[in-house]
Amino acid sequence: MLRHAPETIYLDMDENGWIEVDQLINNAKKYSNLYLTFEIIENIINTNDKQRFTFNSTKRKIRANQGHSISIDLQLESRVPPDILFHGTTKRFLDSILEKGLKSMSHQHVHLSENEKTAINVGKRRGQPVVLIIDGKKMYEKGYEFFLSKNKVWLVNHVPPEFIDI
Numbered sequence: 001m002l003r004h005a006p007e008t009i010y011l012d013m014d015e016n017g018w019i020e021v022d023q024l025i026n027n028a029k030k031y032s033n034l035y036l037t038f039e040i041i042e043n044i045i046n047t048n049d050k051q052r053f054t055f056n057s058t059k060r061k062i063r064a065n066q067g068h069s070i071s072i073d074l075q076l077e078s079r080v081p082p083d084i085l086f087h088g089t090t091k092r093f094l095d096s097i098l099e100k101g102l103k104s105m106s107h108q109h110v111h112l113s114e115n116e117k118t119a120i121n122v123g124k125r126r127g128q129p130v131v132l133i134i135d136g137k138k139m140y141e142k143g144y145e146f147f148l149s150k151n152k153v154w155l156v157n158h159v160p161p162e163f164i165d166i
């Protein structure tokens, strides 16, 4: 609901992905039978394994840190990426990726990580994992923009094949 389909429970998401916590609590109960309280939400934010969500400074609003499929502006500043980044995928996508590059597919961005372990886990979700090594340094030098989400996922719009190694 915070990343893909806020309309399913009639959430008013602003252009930066924020939703009023009170509305989330009320609408979750009314339209989805999901029981939430402020304490439950706070607990999720603090303990979520990938730190997917965050409060604004007043704790009256909540949003996902990244991973949206809907078009919102996280207002991230572009950053200098590490020289090497990783992307986890699976074998059956390889031919297409090596031909067309990494595309954002169902998400707003291509998701990259600083460590290989994360990429292995991401790839495992889809079958036998394959880890792609991305030349962040060369991409940056060529003018590609990189963003770092609050939960440390590197985001980029596209990775052309010439920057990808297996």
Ligand code: HQG
Residues within 6 Å of the ligand: 050, 052, 067, 088, 089, 090, 093, 096, 097, 100, 101, 102, 103, 104, 105, 106, 107, 110, 111, 121, 122, 126, 153
């Ligand atoms: C692949 C989860 C064919 C790409 C994870 C991936 C992640 C191509 C899939 C986060 C392609 C897209 C994102 C091309 C890319 N041809 N296949 N040209 N370009 N692909 O779900 O990175 O739990 O949109 O390799 O842990 O798998 O939701 O991206 O396999 O961090 O927080 O197409 O989602 O995080 O899949 O996953 P996705 P992803 P959360």
